[in-house]
Amino acid sequence: MSLQVEDALVDATTEKRRSPTRTRLWGVLLAPPAIWMIVFFISSIAIVVMLSFGHVNDVGKAVFGFSLDNYKALADPVYLKVLLRSAMFAIATTVISLVLGYPVAYTIALHGGKYKNALVAFLVIPFFASYLIRMYAWSTLLADEGLVNQLLRDTGLTEGIRFLNTPGAVVAGLVYGSIVFMVLPIYASLERMDTALIEAGKDLYHSPLQTFFAVTVPATRAGMLGGVLLVFLPALGDFVSAQLLGGPSTYMIGNLIQQQFFEGHDQPLGSALTVVLMLALLVFMVFYLRATQRVNRET
Amino acid sequence: MATDAMTQARRGRSVEGKPKFAVAFTALFMFILYVPIVVVVLFSFNSKKSLSVFGGFSTRWYQQFFHDEALLSSLRASLLIAFVAMLASIVLGTMLALALERVSSRPARITGTVALIPLVTPEIVTGVAALLFFAGLGMKLSLVTVILAEITFSISYVAVIVRGRLSSMSDEVEEAARDLGCTPFQALRLVTIPTILPALIAAGLLIFALVFDDFVLAFFTTGVDPQPLSVRIYSEIRMTISPAINAVGTCMLLVSVLLISLSLIVPRLLGRKDSSLDLISGG
Structure with missing residues (x-):
């Protein structure tokens, strides 16, 4: 009222x-x-x-119901392991994207000069290439008989390295897939930042590095938070990277969901997995919104 | 004194000198960004059936692609899906943006929040939801179901882009048109729409590219024949690795790069600043 x-x-x-x-x-x-x-x-x-509260009936058809059986089934260590792995991969992807993306955003925003817009365009264009094609591209590069191993063998240093089917390859694929969504918001917040702050910081602190952590990083928290959101969300629900660059030992929750709908034919279980994914993201969103509110209040 | 500080501030962006490490790092970053894409394109012209040894220039894989009726029908399907989804989502998304920007009622605000949810929902969730929805209705999966799913996903995109443009446009122009005797609809048609047209074109090109390339939603909602190009490629990748896939991939890259370049250029040609680059970077 x-x-x-x-x-x-x-x-x-x-x-x-x-x-x-x-x-x-x-x-x-x-x-x-x-x-x-x-x-x-x-x-x-x-x-x-x-x-997600339903089950598969005797003739293999998914029907609605009111049981928690699907969720109980997910408490099995086999599934828990995959859920944990998905979270670890998504967190690793976000952290790596932040660490790699920040210097790039910083360089373009503060040292791009007149090439700033061109550099941003140059950065953005590859991300409009189909995600699937980009993951495929890495899978051909990193394959045992791929270009990278071919070059390694040519140097004579090694007999080749196994890249595919490792967690590293999957996380690298995820980072490559969405790091631009980390760079752009940070770039935008660096652009908005008053550079006189950096000057003032230099007078106050000893080294540029100290100034960076005491002045620049706090001033761009909003951008970093935005980037964290935009990288973490798609990474947690991804299944293409783990499918093309990994294997069953690196499967994520997305792969499990995909299996239930295309191979396992247990749609209610797949639905329960989807709900778990949504809940995880919801929790993440709540933390995110709280954090942004705090940042907004402080600045 | 004051001017001193100001010049200092203005110079601030370059005053600390270019840190060589940061510049080198950014250059390396950009290089790695392009390596996989360049390699895909390069090996699509390989005369050998290898993805690590280049045997010489050839267009055999493109010839194979252009004679493969199944792949061509997938290409046509993808173009059709992207085109229809683009038109429908531009209309619906613009309506949504206009209503949200001009109305402050409760239903409008709730719709505004709901319209943002698809943007932060992983595609696999949207895909599963769409699949179960169509199955529940007893709809047979086909290009129609793909198009419906893609429209739903695209409306949110368009609404956000168009809203950004609308919020920077003063509604006094609309008011003026009303004072000159326009009906609300006329004011919309004669004043508002022409003003935001460049943003609409940029958004349309962006949506076309996104939908054309989209894999996950299409994967969950497509029928058997014809499948969108991305879904076709996915099943091929899982069976075999061959430069033929590179050739198809290169064509897809060409379509997206072309569309994105257009979406960057067209608004500038129309004399407006708002290209999709600003829309993306929020600048």
Whole structure:
């Protein structure tokens, strides 16, 4: 009730003259996309949640139900191991992207000069190449008979290194897949930053490195948080990197979900896995929103 | 004194000198970014059936691609999906953006938040949800189901991009048109839409590229025949590794690079600053 009053007050003060016809037009504009999202997005997510409590009946058909059996099945060490691995891979991907991406954003933003825009474009273009093709590209490069091993053998130093099917290859693929989403928000926050701060920091602290950690890094926290979100979310749900660069020993939750829907034919279990993934992301989002609020309050 | 500080501040961006390490690191970073892509393109022209030894220049894998009826029908399917999804999501996404930007009612705000969810939802979740939704309705998986799923995903993108453009546009122009006797719809058609047109074109090209390349959603919602190009390639990759896949991949790269370059250039040609680059980097 009080919220509605607040709404009305805000409306009255901000919108000076809003005629009824105008409001009707915006309502007409809002309805089709809103209905579309409800029908195709909200309701389909609801079906996933509902089916996760269901089971597969005697003729192999997925039916709704009210049991927690699927979730109990997920408590099995086999699944827990995969869930843990997914979290580790996603965290590793995020940390590596941050450590590698920050210097790049920094260099372009503060030392790009007149080439700044060109450098950003140069950085962004590869990420519009199909994700699948990019993962395929790495898999051919890193294969036992691939180009990298061929070059290594040519140097005569080694008989070749096994890259594929290792956790390192999967995480590298994930980093390569979305590091741009780390660089861009950091770049944007560095751009917005008042460089006089760095000057002041230099007077205050001894070394450029100290200045960097005491001044620049805190001033770009919002950008880093944005990057962490944009890299972590897709990494946690990915299955292509683990499929093409890894194998069963490096499977992530995405691979399990994909298996349940295409090989295992246990859609309710796959739904439960999907719900677990969504819950994990929800928890992450809550922490993220809290952190951004804190950053906003401080700056 | 004050001017001193100001010049100092303005010079600030270069005043500390270029740290050589950072520049070298960035150069190496960019190099590694392009290595896999360049290698894919290079080996698509390999005369040998190898992905590590280059035997000489040849277009045999492209000829193979252009004579493979199944792959060509996949290519046509992908183009169709991207085109329809682009048109539909531009219309629906723009409607959503307009409504969200101009209305502050509760339903509008809730819709605004809901419309952001697909952007932070991993594609596999959206894919599973779409698959179960279509199965629940008893719909046979086909290009239609792929298109419906891609539209849902794209509406959010378009809405965010167009909203960004709208929020930087003062609604006084609209008000002026209204004062001159335009109906709300006329004001929209004659003033607002032309103003945001460059952003719409940039968003459309971006969506076309994203949908054309998309694999995960297509993988979960496609029927058997014809499959989108990305799904076809995925099943081929799992069976065999051959420069033929590189040739198809190179064609896909060409399509996306072309579209993205256009989305960067077209708004500038139309005399507006807002290219998709600004949309992406939020600048």
